[in-house]
Amino acid sequence: MKARSQAGIVAVLILLGGYVIADAVDVAPGILTAADKPLEPRAYPEVTDFDVNDAVVPQSEDGEKLSPERIEQVAAALSEDSRNTGSTSFVVRDLQGNVLYDLSAERGRMPASSIKVLTSAAALNELGPDTTLETTTVLDGDKLYFVGGGDIYLSEGAGNPASITGRAGLADLADQSVSTLEAAGLTSIELVADSSLFVGPDYHENVQGSDQVFIMPMRPMAVNGGMIEGQHVANPDLHAAEIFADHLRDRGIEVSTVNTGPAPTITEANTAGVVHSAPVRELVDYTLTMSDNSLAEALGHLVAAHRGLDASFGGSAQGVQESLAEQGFDMTGVTISDAAGLSIDNRVTANLLTEVLAKAGSCTDCDLSSMPHALPIAGYNGTLAGRYDGLPSEGLVRAKTGTLIRANSLSGYFTTLEGETLTFSILIDELEPGTTQIVRPAIDDAINALATGAEYSAD
Numbered sequence: 001m002k003a004r005s006q007a008g009i010v011a012v013l014i015l016l017g018g019y020v021i022a023d024a025v026d027v028a029p030g031i032l033t034a035a036d037k038p039l040e041p042r043a044y045p046e047v048t049d050f051d052v053n054d055a056v057v058p059q060s061e062d063g064e065k066l067s068p069e070r071i072e073q074v075a076a077a078l079s080e081d082s083r084n085t086g087s088t089s090f091v092v093r094d095l096q097g098n099v100l101y102d103l104s105a106e107r108g109r110m111p112a113s114s115i116k117v118l119t120s121a122a123a124l125n126e127l128g129p130d131t132t133l134e135t136t137t138v139l140d141g142d143k144l145y146f147v148g149g150g151d152i153y154l155s156e157g158a159g160n161p162a163s164i165t166g167r168a169g170l171a172d173l174a175d176q177s178v179s180t181l182e183a184a185g186l187t188s189i190e191l192v193a194d195s196s197l198f199v200g201p202d203y204h205e206n207v208q209g210s211d212q213v214f215i216m217p218m219r220p221m222a223v224n225g226g227m228i229e230g231q232h233v234a235n236p237d238l239h240a241a242e243i244f245a246d247h248l249r250d251r252g253i254e255v256s257t258v259n260t261g262p263a264p265t266i267t268e269a270n271t272a273g274v275v276h277s278a279p280v281r282e283l284v285d286y287t288l289t290m291s292d293n294s295l296a297e298a299l300g301h302l303v304a305a306h307r308g309l310d311a312s313f314g315g316s317a318q319g320v321q322e323s324l325a326e327q328g329f330d331m332t333g334v335t336i337s338d339a340a341g342l343s344i345d346n347r348v349t350a351n352l353l354t355e356v357l358a359k360a361g362s363c364t365d366c367d368l369s370s371m372p373h374a375l376p377i378a379g380y381n382g383t384l385a386g387r388y389d390g391l392p393s394e395g396l397v398r399a400k401t402g403t404l405i406r407a408n409s410l411s412g413y414f415t416t417l418e419g420e421t422l423t424f425s426i427l428i429d430e431l432e433p434g435t436t437q438i439v440r441p442a443i444d445d446a447i448n449a450l451a452t453g454a455e456y457s458a459d
Contacts, residue, residue, distance in 0.1 A: 066092075066416045066450060071101035074449045074456050078426070079103070081458040083442040086406070086431035091350040092424045092450070095362040099354075100422070108333035108347030109427040112402030113291045113383075114409040115341040115348055120284040120374065121356050122323035123299040124367040126306045129281035133302070135168055135221055137177045137272040138194075138263045142186060144177060144248075144272060145263035146241050147194040148221030150302045151277040152294055156223050156243055159275060164282045168275035170223070170240065174247035176273030181253055188254040193241035194263040195219050198301050200312030206343040215293040215340060218301060218313070225294050232294075285374040288400055289382035293340040300339025313338055329355050341402055350425035353411045357423040361413060375400055375412050378444075387444055393451040399424075406431045408439050414451040424450075 075090040089104040099105070135154060138145040151168055159169030181189065202217035216226030219237040226236030233239045238260065245255040264270065277283065280299075287295045300316030303323060309315035321336045334352055337343035360371035376382030379394035383401045388394040399412025411425035426443050442458070449456040 065418055065420065066100070066422065068101045071450060072103075074446050075101065075103050077449075077456045077458050078442055078446040081439075081442045083435070083438045083458070084428060084431075085435045086408075086428040086439065089350040089425070089427040090446075091354045092422055093354045093358045094420070094422055095358050097355065097358045097362070102351065105351040106330075106333045106349050108335060108349055109409075110344060110404060110407040110429040111341060111346055111348035111353070111409050111411075111427060112404045112407045113293075113341040114353060114400050114402040114411045114425070114427070115336065115339070115346055116287055116291065116296045116402075117353055117356060117371070117400050117411055118324060118336065118348065119296050119300050119303075119320055119339040120288055120371055121327070121360070121368055122303045122320040123280055124284060124370065125327055126303045126319070126323050127280045127299075129279060129284075129367055129370055131280045132276040132278065133168075133280075133283075134274050134276055135173060136266055136274045137173060137180075138266055138270050139177075139180055139184065139186075139272040140264050140270060142189050143192055144181070144189045145192045145194050145261075146221075146244055147263050147266065148197055148219065148237060148240075149277075150197060150220045150298055150305075152216065152219070152222040152225055152236070152298050153277070154221060154223050154240055154275075164278045164286045165224070167278040170244045170275075171247055173273045173275045174244060174251060176275075178248065178251045178253055180272035187252065188256060189248075191241060191245050191248070191255050191258045192261045192263070193221075193237050193258065195221065195237040195260065196262045197305060198311045200310060200314065204297075204313045204338045204343055206337065206345060211342065214342060215297060218294075218297055220298070220301070220311075222294075225292070281370040281374075284370065288371070288374040289376050291383045291401065293342060296340040297338065303339075324352070324356070341404075344404065348427070350411070350427050353425035353427075354423050357412065357425070361421065361423055372398060372413060387440070388448065391444065391448045391452075392454065393448040396451050397447055399447075403436050403440070405433055405436060408436050408443065410443050410447070414447050416451060417453050422450075 071092050079088045089107050089109055091102045091105045092100045133151040134149040135151050136147045153165035155166035155169040157169055158171045160166045197220040198218055203212055216232040216236055221240050222236035223240045226232045241258050245258050248255050300320055301311040304315030304319035305311040307319045309319050316339045317336045320339055325331050329352055333349045335347040337345035360368035363369050375398040376384035378384045378388035378397035396415045399410045402409035407429040409427045413421055413423050415421050445456055448454055
């Protein structure tokens with residue numbers, strides 16, 4: 001009865017149109033996610049800010065390592081489970097990169113939001129984990145240019161230094177800019193929004209119609225991810241500029257018009273103000289924990305710009321793919337179409353995902369080392385907050401979810417009874433429409449069996 005009910009819910013959503021992703025409670029992302037977002041974490045700590053304590057992990061009595069035979073048994077059970085109507089890839093590696101088991105490791109499959117793992121790896125490598133995104137004002141005569149640098153989570157008011165989103169505030173930028181305007185003797189200006197960092201269409205060619213509710217029109221600046229009351233605004237850059245203009249007016253500056261156009265080259269002399277986003281490693285944290293489509297694609301656009309490509313959807317896909325190849329990862333069978341996982345043309349292998357995760361989990365001083373911390377924890381936060389409830393592996397799995405109408409995936413890490421951390425990727429595509437939610441608990445049961453030694457119980 002439960003399976004039929006879940007299938008009915010998904011069928012209704014399919015009729016409503018397009019892309020059904022269930023990364024959180026597992027009906028839809030972004031505005032349709034029903035799980036509460038966790039409290040915003042404090043600023044990324046310095047090494048001196050915390051003590052490291054070993055987690056208490058349950059130990060098996062015999063202390064045996066998880067064997068390839070056991071993984072094969074569970075993978076076969078998942079493949080044959082009646083809840084799984086699709087085709088399965090299943091790979092497990094240790095953190096040294098050794099493959100313990102693989103099923104169709106190099107088969108390119110539709111990854112859905114699991115592709116955000118790859119986007120994050122490219123962003124950390126290309127942009128650098130400590131890099132912040134600048135939103136700048138430039139004064140040229142009586143024109144004040146409001147220049148987007150890729151931060152789509154500007155705060156409408158003052159910035160919050162303890163938050164990932166809203167770290168940079170438009171009120172703070174206004175304070176700086178007004179000081180510069182007053183020094184120049186200006187009380188009236190024309191405000192010009194410069195969104196030229198990103199080029200090309202607002203949406204990926206595969207994201208049309210009702211699917212567009214899952215991502216904002218791609219512009220290099222926005223307030224709160226371009227959202228107002230649960231909906232994306234049509235022009236997030238102009239929306240941000242209008243809010244900024246109101247701040248200027250509140251401070252005694254007359255703003256005659258608000259329009260768009262390219263700013264002159266930014267120099268120290270003409271900079272009127274600048275505010276900074278959270279570091280890229282924290283933006284990656286938010287992207288992976290909350291499966292934020294808009295932020296993932298903004299990071300992809302920034303990767304493209306950093307590599308000298310057009311900061312467009314095409315450049316984003318090319319930039320992420322090239323970055324991963326240059327980092328030495330095996331790109332056999334991989335086609336990246338977008339950075340968020342909304343495109344049905346993406347093809348990613350479980351081999352690549354586990355290779356990236358193994359490197360991130362084993363290095364201590366490389367650019368990818370913050371990625372494991374960014375993944376949701378089973379039963380605790382982000383898109384895994386409502387999963388693994390009541391399973392003994394709750395808290396022992398960190399992974400990136402992904403769901404489309406015909407694909408479901410989970411890629412990340414689990415801790416075994418022996419206390420060993422392994423990385424895994426399960427990619428299932430070619431699902432029968434209406435069954436994507438039904439296969440999700442089967443995936444959870446499989447990882448629970450590997451992590452705890454429990455029997456895999458197929459329906």
